[in-house]
Every structure is written in C-alpha cells, then in structure tokens.
Amino acid sequence: MTEQSPPCLDVPPDADLPPLALDIDGTLTTPDHTVDPRVFRVLPDWPAPVVLATGKSFPYPVALCHFAGIPERVVAENGGIVCVDETVRVTGDADRVARAVAAFRERGGDLGWGDADTANRWRETEVAARLNADEDLLRAVADEFDLTFLDTGYAYHLTDPDVSKGAALEEAAAVLDRDPGEFVAVGDSMNDASTFRVAGDSYAVANADATAREAADTVLDEGYMDGTLAALAAVIERADRRV
Ligand SMILES: O=C(O)COP(=O)(O)O
Numbered sequence: 001m002t003e004q005s006p007p008c009l010d011v012p013p014d015a016d017l018p019p020l021a022l023d024i025d026g027t028l029t030t031p032d033h034t035v036d037p038r039v040f041r042v043l044p045d046w047p048a049p050v051v052l053a054t055g056k057s058f059p060y061p062v063a064l065c066h067f068a069g070i071p072e073r074v075v076a077e078n079g080g081i082v083c084v085d086e087t088v089r090v091t092g093d094a095d096r097v098a099r100a101v102a103a104f105r106e107r108g109g110d111l112g113w114g115d116a117d118t119a120n121r122w123r124e125t126e127v128a129a130r131l132n133a134d135e136d137l138l139r140a141v142a143d144e145f146d147l148t149f150l151d152t153g154y155a156y157h158l159t160d161p162d163v164s165k166g167a168a169l170e171e172a173a174a175v176l177d178r179d180p181g182e183f184v185a186v187g188d189s190m191n192d193a194s195t196f197r198v199a200g201d202s203y204a205v206a207n208a209d210a211t212a213r214e215a216a217d218t219v220l221d222e223g224y225m226d227g228t229l230a231a232l233a234a235v236i237e238r239a240d241r242r243v
C-alpha cells in the first residue's frame with residue numbers, strides 16, 4: 001500500500017529565522033486531535049527557539065518537546081506555568097480556582113473527565129472542564145470568583161485573570177534573551193489572542209475562532225498543521241527576501 005504523505009516543509013538550516021510561539025491543539029494537531037506527524041520533522045529543524053504555548057497541563061507540552069527532540073520551552077495552563085530551559089515559574093491564584101471548583105461541584109457540576117481526571121491531575125494553577133460540562137454554571141462560578149472563563153474549542157477553563165499565554169510568552173522571551181516582538185505566533189482560539197498581541201507577527205489557522213481571527217495579523221486559508229506550515233513557509237520566504 002502506498003499512501004501519499006502530506007506535503008511538508010524544508011527548513012533552510014542556515015536561515016536567519018525568528019523564534020516561534022506555537023499553540024498545540026488545533027494548530028499542531030489534525031482535526032481528530034492527534035499530533036500531526038509533520039511536527040516531528042519541522043520543529044527540530046527550526047534554527048531559532050520554539051515555545052509551545054498551550055492550555056493543557058504542564059506534562060503535555062513537556063512530553064511533546066521530549067518526543068520531538070527539541071528543548072523544553074513551554075507555556076502550559078494558559079500561561080500559569082512557564083518552563084524555559086532550566087527556569088520554571090508558576091503563577092495564578094490556585095486557591096481561588098479550588099474554591100470555585102468546590103462551589104461548582106456543590107451545585108451539582110461535574111468537570112466531566114471521569115475518576116482519573118488526567119486533564120486536571122497535574123494541573124497546578126487553573127482548572128479545565130470537558131465541553132459537555134455545565135457551561136452556564138461554570139460561567140456563573142467564574143463570575144462569582146472573579147476568574148476568566150475560556151472556551152478553547154477543546155475544553156472550558158477557569159483561569160486567574162492575571163494569567164495569560166501572552167504574559168507568559170513575555171517571560172519566556174526574557175529567559176531566552178529575546179524581545180517578545182521577535183516571535184512569530186500561530187494559534188487557533190481565544191486563549192491565543194494574548195500571544196498574538198505580544199508576538200511581532202501572528203497567524204490564525206483557518207479553523208480559528210472569532211477571537212483568534214480578530215487578534216491575528218493574518219488569517220490563513222489552511223487549517224490545523226497545514227495552516228501552521230503555510231505560516232512558517234511565509235516566514236521563511238520573508239527571510240529569503242531579506243538576504
Ligand atoms: O487545553 C485546551 O483547551 C486547548 O489547548 P491549546 O491551548 O493547546 O489549544
């Protein structure tokens with residue numbers, strides 16, 4: 001059986017390319033939520049730092065870096081955690097989130113992940129609920145406890161309003177001794193809008209929600225990893241034109 005592999009991207013090894021801030025779900029994945037295998041070819045070749053910025057808990061992006069063979073440079077929990085090389089910073093009012101979750105449960109709410117709850121088990125600063133959880137109740141509790149309600153299209157999150165992927169990217173950039181404006185960001189949902197505002201150039205993939213589309217400098221015609229590769233191809237072409 002010969003199956004055509006989807007077109008990938010050749011990253012010129014000596015090109016002067018910018019650092020990247022890449023969302024994971026909806027951006028490095030396929031429509032059925034799996035990591036697009038082209039991630040494992042393109043990211044290790046990128047000659048500048050790559051920061052994976054996700055709403056998922058800490059171990060997920062670390063594992064992705066590990067298995068892609070790239071340095072551990074991650075923003076997790078929508079900005080609650082930043083881990084770049086040897087520096088780890090945890091922020092956000094986890095107690096307030098815990099009180100909000102207790103109130104949600106007292107009123108009959110269920111986060112929806114089952115007993116093992118691997119979505120929250122290693123989460124330190126915020127909470128995620130499955131999209132079948134009671135959205136109205138979550139929004140009411142978020143209001144009551146002064147938390148931000150996020151709907152990423154993959155989960156609902158209750159997050160400290162002082163926490164964002166964009167603020168976390170600023171910290172990651174400082175550790176990497178880069179200006180945040182040097183970064184090119186790609187993402188797909190409302191939790192990426194703050195990254196888009198901090199990065200110098202930003203792309204929303206075609207499957208992006210309205211908030212991400214509005215915040216991005218460019219909205220791509222291609223979705224998911226096809227969109228990310230189109231953004232990276234544009235970045236490479238721009239660098240080529242400069243030399
Ligand atoms: O955890 C989510 O809800 C979405 O994750 P993402 O930020 O990588 O898209």
Ligand SMILES: [Mg+2]
Pocket residue numbers: 023024025026027152187188189
């Ligand atoms: Mg996403």
